Ligand SMILES: Nc1ncnc2c1ncn2[C@@H]1O[C@H](COP(=O)(O)OP(=O)(O)O)[C@@H](O)[C@H]1O
């Protein structure tokens with residue numbers, strides 16, 4: 001396998017405080033990589049470095065062997081990145097389908113204004129409808145995002161990211177706020193998206209689902225990479241277990257029982 005994304009010795013300082021310290025890892029073409037670690041580990045900051053929202057203090061990020069350093073976010077999207085954020089952000093005054101069609105249009109034009117004029121074009125609505133079907137939310141197409149429960153909004157957020165037709169999809173805690181059945185179903189959908197050819201970095205606190213679906217894990221703690229490798233082995237790594245216990249997680253066996261809920265309850 002070849003590396004689609006290569007993160008090399010990335011360090012991020014915020015006002016002199018180290019958020020990420022000399023972290024390197026690769027994401028292989030076709031992989032579903034889990035990026036995990038306790039709260040404050042630097043996971044979201046790492047995604048922001050990859051998308052160009054945060055500039056690293058030092059280090060380099062390569063996509064398909066080409067440097068992304070210095071590129072603004074919209075040009076990184078053009079190169080094949082898409083991000084689904086932990087806090088869902090649909091356009092509240094557009095219907096569910098228009099939100100996705102708008103994103104599909106923006107992907108082609110790289111200009112939100114142009115995408116507006118093209119909004120009604122059949123191609124974009126078709127693409128939007130296909131994505132809603134893929135995410136299982138067709139029944140809500142004509143409705144407002146304002147009335148949707150979190151489970152539907154999470155799927156809408158994912159449909160909007162997929163409308164950009166990314167090579168590499170970055171997911172920041174897509175399962176947060178879902179009950180265990182919804183989480184399992186959405187994790188299955190993420191696996192289907194990956195099998196469809198999209199490489200994925202999944203940040204997630206639901207370690208049961210992470211262990212079930214991820215091909216490989218990278219673990220951050222306090223801004224440092226503390227482990228990397230095959231999921232079951234990583235979860236059994238003493239340093240990883242200590243990091244989760246140190247963060248206040250109640251579980252003595254993080255591989256099977258620690259979830260976001262457990263951590264927050266114990267913190
Ligand atoms: N914009 C920012 N300004 C200052 N500090 C930040 C900023 N974003 C994150 N941090 C700090 O960087 C560290 C890593 O945060 P974050 O990447 O959000 O961790 P995680 O997503 O793993 O919970 C934390 O100590 C956090 O307080």
Ligand SMILES: [Mg+2]
Pocket residue numbers: 043044045
């Ligand atoms: Mg985070």
